[in-house]
Amino acid sequence: MTVIRKILPTERSLYRAHLLRLDRADRYARFTGTLSDESVARHCAGLDWSRTILIGAFLNGELRAAVELCSDRILWPNEAEFGVSVEKELQGQGIGSILIRRALTVARNRSIGRVHIQCLAENVRMRALARRFGGRATLECGEIAASFDLPPPNQFSYALEALEDGAGAFNSLLASFASGATDRVAA
Template sequence: MQQRAPERAPVSIRPGSVSAGPGPGEKRSAQMRFRKSGTASRAMPVIRKIMPTELPLYRAHLLRLDRADRHARFAGTLSDEAVERHCAAIDWGRTVILGAFEDGALRGAVELCGDRALWPEQAEFGISIESGMQGKGVGSTLVRRILIVARNRGIRHIHMICLSENIRMRALARRYGGRLAPEGDETIALFELPPPDQFSIALEALEEGSGAFNSILSGNTVAPRLSTPPRQRLAA
């Protein structure tokens, strides 16, 4: 579940359905029950965009990945120094990162990057999930959300690279309409996205607002900035 390591990349980062939720009172009661049982954040991780000022959280997350997960993320073995260089090279003007937070700590992320000047309407993404968060649907949610983000920014062609042995990520790509193209030890998942419409834009705004609200409830110190998806550039 990764993008290639930075030195192999054409861009800098190579390195469902919606249902009505419970009402405010039900949310409050559920939150109290979760807090009492100690399972709130495990059951409901907060998904939201990561701000540039939160880069240290993203760097710490990538550095926590074990050897296998780091290899899966970058299609190669990266040292801590290489991971830090990758983070330092992130261009926030053409990058969007969604994070999954548990107990205020970033435990999973998907990084989307494109370059309108060199690759119009194209982008790629890489996903990283810490071992303790795997198998809980976090990866599926992050992929679904990042495809909406890409669509709303005029991206029509997007790809993800995973190890050919990563059966879970290959199945996840197929679930969201990805076409798999094996290339030796790696498999490229290609996604064709439709143009944005009122529904996709409203959905992103709704989920971004929900993430900001849940982030405040969970006690995160940084309140995410809400924004309308721009069409002129990739980042939001």
């Protein structure tokens, strides 16, 4: 069962483990550059939860895909950026699309008017996703910078995020009961 929900600050180590499982090419694509294991760990340790929202896809309790939405009310008012990662075995199944759509809803509900993403020019999947969500892309030194303009929040966007948060919590509980039941049967 795949559960899509926000990642809690106490689950930082799950995010680190997910990023460390990305293969070399995907890690390069995610960070648009080479990052050592230590740098990935530093990136996760340095997450500032007051300006970062992580949404993840959990498969059998393991975090296998995530979107990281970062904003800074003082330095970058009304704007944010995100990075997204889906482990190889789960790519091409629509998970990246779901995570990006959710991140854009969350950003919109924080009154963020524009969201940016940076990706490599050869990243056809990410470019397809940027087009799909109406991103305006420009090529800069071999990298694509795409930006998404968001409308102001409304009752529907608030309700959507609330419903999805509720569904995520409920499905998480179901998944943990189901895996507990499986463990008991196996024991």
